[in-house]
Structures are given as structure tokens and as C-alpha cells.
Amino acid sequence: MTEERTVGESRVETVHIVRPNHLNAAGRLFGGILMQWIDEVAGIVAMRHTRCNCTTASVDNLRFIRGAYQQDLLVIIGKVTYVGTTSMEVRVDTYIEDTEGMRRPINRAYFTMVALDENDKPCPVPKLLLESEEEKAEWEAAKKRRDMRKKRKEEGF
Known part of the structure; x- marks a missing residue:
């Protein structure tokens, strides 16, 4: 039987407070x-x-929508959107959360992550079980992004 996992099984949410040591000169x-x-x-x-070691192969569509400032509460949410044979796409969204709990997006990025075995060689990844229409739509969009990545690679980018 082929292993498969849902999007929710690997979803991650972290929270950071922007401190003075995180700020640039502006x-x-x-x-x-x-x-x-x-x-x-x-x-x-x-x-x-x-459920194994992974490495970042690429980051694309890293889009900064707006800035974050001292004392802002940042919520970062990641989820798998697509899997191939040994790699997967992970979407990461960043929000500023206000004191009312309202979240405003400030960043979105798509990562290509590669699963590694004990010898640091690429190894097979579990399939992704899509449970919602939103997850299916994200999968289809991820296939297009994957094709664009392949084309850029062929062109030397």
C-alpha cells in the first residue's frame, strides 16, 4: 500500500513577535x-x-506584500500543496495579526523541498490526499508552477 497523508497532517503554524533586533535601518x-x-x-x-530529513531545493514567488514593524505579531502558516516522486511544493503564508485576531497577509512563498534518505540522497515522498476543492485547486496551480520551474531550469535559471 502506498503511503499518503492529508494536507492537514503536515500543516504548521508559528508565531513571532517582531523585536528591535529583527529590524533594518528603516x-x-x-x-x-x-x-x-x-x-x-x-x-x-x-x-x-x-517523516524524514528534507532540504530546500528552491524558493519562488517570494512576494513581499507589505512590511512588518516592531511589536507586530507575525503568524506563519505552511502546508503541502503538491508532491512529486522525491520532492514537494510547500506554500508558506505570513500574516500580521492585530489585537482583535484579524490577520492581514504580508508575504507568500512557494518552496520546493526534497526528501532525503540516511545517505542524503533523494527518496520517495508519500502521496498527498486532497480533501477539499481548495486543496484540489492548489494542486492544479502547483502543477503549473512546477512546469514553469522546469522551463526556467531548462533556460538556465
């Missing part, structure tokens, strides 16, 4: 700090899905 969150946090979330999502 008083906004360093993009690199946010990239570190979202890469960690993507890695945890991938490890939860595969």
Missing part, C-alpha cells in the same frame, strides 16, 4: 529574517509530510 523587519522563519516552517512541513 525600522522594518529584515527580509532575510522573515526568509529564515518561512524556510524553517517549510522544512518542518516537509519533514512532517515525509
Whole structure:
């Protein structure tokens, strides 16, 4: 029987408070700090899905929608959107949450994560069981992004 897992089984949500040491000279969150946090979330999502070590192969569509400032509460949510043979796509969304619990998006990124065996060689990943129309739509969109990644790779990017 082929292993399969749901999107929800590997979903990750983390929360960070933007502190003074996270700020650049303009008083906004360093993009690199946010990239570190979202890469960690993507890695945890991938490890939860595969139950093995994973590495980041690429990040694309890293879109900064707006800045974050000191004392902002950041919520970072990651989930698997697509799986191939040894790799998967992980979507990571970042929000600022206000004191009322309202979340405003500030960043979205798509990661390609590769599952690794004990010798750091790519290994098979479990299939993804899609349970909702939203998950099915995300899968279809992920296939298009995967095709674009392949094309960019062929072109030397």
C-alpha cells in the first residue's frame, strides 16, 4: 500500500513577535529574517509530510506584500500543496495579526523541498490526499508552477 497523508497532517503554524533586533535601518523587519522563519516552517512541513530529513531545493514567488514593524505579531502558516516522486511544493503564508485576531497577509512563498534518505540522497515522498476543492485547486496551480520551474531550469535559471 502506498503511503499518503492529508494536507492537514503536515500543516504548521508559528508565531513571532517582531523585536528591535529583527529590524533594518528603516525600522522594518529584515527580509532575510522573515526568509529564515518561512524556510524553517517549510522544512518542518516537509519533514512532517515525509517523516524524514528534507532540504530546500528552491524558493519562488517570494512576494513581499507589505512590511512588518516592531511589536507586530507575525503568524506563519505552511502546508503541502503538491508532491512529486522525491520532492514537494510547500506554500508558506505570513500574516500580521492585530489585537482583535484579524490577520492581514504580508508575504507568500512557494518552496520546493526534497526528501532525503540516511545517505542524503533523494527518496520517495508519500502521496498527498486532497480533501477539499481548495486543496484540489492548489494542486492544479502547483502543477503549473512546477512546469514553469522546469522551463526556467531548462533556460538556465
